Amino acid sequence: MNDLIVKRVSLLASLCLAANLAVAQPVPATGGAAAHGTSAVKPVDSIVAVVNDSVITKKELDARVNETMRQLKQQNRPIPEGDVVQRQILEQMIVTRVQLQRAKEDGIVVKDADVEQAVQRVAADNHMSVDQYRTRLGAAGVSWEAFRKEVRDQITMARLRDREVDSQVQVGESEINAFLTAQRGASAAPATESEYRLAQILVKVPDGASATQIDAAKKKAEEALSKAKSGADFAQLAQQYSDSGDASNGGDMGYRIPERIPDLFLNQVNKLKDGQVVPQVLRSSNGFHVVKLVEKRQQGGAQDGMTVPQIHARHILIRIGDGVSEAQARQKLLDVKAQLEKGQGNFGDFARRLSADGSASQGGDLGWVSPGETVPAFERALSELKDNQISDPVRTEYGYHLIQVLGHRESKVTGDQERNLATQELRSRKAEQQYRDWLQQLRDSAYVDYRTGNAQ
Structure with a gap:
């Protein structure tokens, strides 16, 4: 699997959490009472922090705090005492703000089409159509505009990280050799x-x-x-x-x-x-x-070669377009799943007849799949399935998939595959370390003025 697909994991993983995503509610525009000379003038908002050339208002902070508190209660998680939640969320908002400011300086622009595609994946990961997911968010008091802005911001920050950090990470041959030597236990690390x-x-x-x-x-x-x-x-x-x-x-x-x-x-x-x-x-x-x-x-243990978990899987792919809508593709696979659960038909036969993938002639069989060999949304679905279990329709950039897992195993890998996996592991570790350091440096270099009187 090429590096481009690997690099997309962080973005898709964050979007996959959208069912529990804390999104800031849109802040109502401040009124113009003062401009009209109204005698009873009251401040409708206040500033809790100045971040470089922008501000974070109390309404923005309160909206994020309220949403987070709601989620903590829904998940039956303990709620910190005092102003801990408010303080931590304000810091998160500051870190987000400085990243978005840096992205703007770097000329990073997210197109509406990119947001639409990401929204579709979020809905599919939550086993819903886009309209169903929009209704669910509305029932939870989350505006669709605020949710889309949050998705856009997440994509923006992921692209910023890729440009500033991930794309700069280099893994040398000596590092790979040392990693593999440690894995094989040939010498003490x-x-x-x-x-x-x-x-x-x-x-x-x-x-x-x-x-x-x-x-x-x-x-x-x-x-x-x-x-x-x-x-x-x-x-x-x-x-x-x-x-x-x-x-x-x-x-x-x-x-x-x-x-x-x-x-x-x-x-x-x-x-x-x-x-x-x-x-x-x-x-x-x-x-x-x-x-x-x-x-x-x-970095490693006394093993003869690297061992990785593998999953034997097959799938049916329905592509979007050419007269096939999102809803139609998803519904077609739901119908197939319902028939299979009733014992009406065989997965392989459905794949041969319906799948738009090259594996269709093999009944959708993908063989044994190692980590990193499929796109993130597909891999996440695989990881959640037990032997012989069939997924709900899974949305990727290729269309909608119906996936069945046929087995699990641990397998030793050698040669080029072993070196590729070692490179991915080392790059992931280095990227995560460097991203934390870069983000802290970005935060420390920002001008932040806490208006604590308003923030409390």
């Missing part, structure tokens, strides 16, 4: 091939902070450290205390090789076991850090 998964709580100290401000920040970090040592959930502590951009993810910094970890952290986590917290607060130029070693791993 050197220390430089260890990876550390860290989590942090950062209490920032602003430039030019007074001694009182520095002392308050240190006490806040020490309070978080004390709770972490006592066994409190670190992710929840990060959401409550941290000012870092990764706070909403529980402070998770992901896996990093030693060269990509600050010496301040590395010198301490080298002494820890998995799950332990650095016993003291660490001070950097950004502020005070509480650091946890979530896990340490080596």
